[in-house]
């Protein structure tokens with residue numbers, strides 16, 4: 001029990017960092033994913049190619065290499081200096097964004113063409129059609145896959161401990177260095193991650209029910 | 215000046231030439247029915263009138279504005295052309311009322327209250343007021359189509375296009391939709407109706423276009439076209455459907 005008490009402040013710090021990075025990366029991933037999905041669907045070959053390269057680059061390489069690329073690689077060029085947290089957010093965010101791109105693209109394409117035709121025939125612009133007709137329907141279909149990717153991204157944040165970000169995993173290492181209680185501490189850290197992911201999936205199934213297509 | 219002028223309209227999908235040379239004029243308040251065998255290009259013709267299909271050649275002039283001119287703001291023109299589809303294409307995530315109010319509020323920037331007021335009036339008109347707060351999934355086919363008509367009317371269009379509005383309906387629901395269309399025609403709406411309902415074409419149409427193989431083969435007032443067709447292909451088609 002003493003050990004848990006000793007570990008608690010560290011776990012708290014780590015939890016805050018993990019949640020912060022996860023949320024910001026998730027938002028970044030969604031925004032980038034939406035933009036890239038629209039590029040993927042555009043008829044412009046160049047825009048299309050940009051989105052394709054992005055998706056393939058991030059899906060075709062390990063996330064750890066991506067992290068090192070941004071933190072050590074890009075920083076070494078000297079024209080910008082990302083701190084650890086920024087590099088971590090960029091890595092997890094862009095990595096998730098690549099998967100979101102495909103999810104959102106597939107979701108949009110799964111909506112019947114007649115919906116767009118009806119909307120456009122009423123005078124809605126392409127953007128209005130997306131915003132009011134297509135995306136609201138697509139999002140409902142995408143929710144389960146979104147949740148999966150969000151959970152994967154949350155787990156991915158634990159890799160950020162490698163570059164010294166003080167996330168939950170890294171704080172676990174710090175406590176163990178002080179207490180030598182590897183078994184108990186990793187068990188506790190595991191449970192904390194598990195609870196976060198459990199809450200996330202509860203939220204997701206609530207949203208799915210809430211937005212159920214009638 | 216005519217409401218719709220079509221001059222040498224051509225439309226190809228890749229190598230497939232679907233509309234070969236279509237010319238016709240449709241006057242204000244005229245009800246024109248388009249008939250013809252499957253694959254003859256009726257839907258494609260209709261969809262060229264509001265540029266849901268890219269036009270390959272020729273001109274389509276709506277109320278004085280050439281929509282084949284790239285400078286024409288097609289979104290603006292489409293606000294004046296209602297379209298009703300065989301498959302309804304209601305927005306399933308929105309209630310009946312929201313379906314009708316979407317375009318007036320987002321495109322015309324009407325106030326929510328004004329849009330709702332008008333939507334309710336239109337729902338009364340198509341006999342669907344009780345279903346205002348239902349979702350499309352809860353309606354029968356005939357009810358869906360009447361809502362779709364109300365949705366198109368909410369933009370106060372000058373022209374209404376119908377692409378086989380009753381073909382997906384169970385027979386007992388065809389009448390209720392045709393009734394609404396007939397009323398619309400009597401109120402003076404300019405209408406272009408692709409249909410297999412020869413009775414409707416005969417009773418409500420001012421003119422019937424018979425299309426085959428990408429051309430308008432024959433056009434005439436309904437009585438003349440149905441009782442005294444001039445072309446072999448018209449005769450052959452009518453003998454199958456009448």
Ligand SMILES: Nc1ncnc2c1ncn2[C@@H]1O[C@H](COP(=O)(O)OP(=O)(O)OP(=O)(O)O)[C@@H](O)[C@H]1O
Pocket residue numbers: 227230232250251252253254255256257258259
């Ligand atoms: N988007 C498209 N791409 C390729 N070919 C198409 C497309 N739309 C229609 N066609 C072809 O164009 C031809 C005419 O189609 P259209 O839908 O206009 O016929 P229709 O007269 O409406 O037939 P129906 O009575 O069956 O509805 C058909 O051969 C069809 O396969």
Ligand SMILES: [Mg+2]
Pocket residue numbers: 256257258377378
């Ligand atoms: Mg058709």
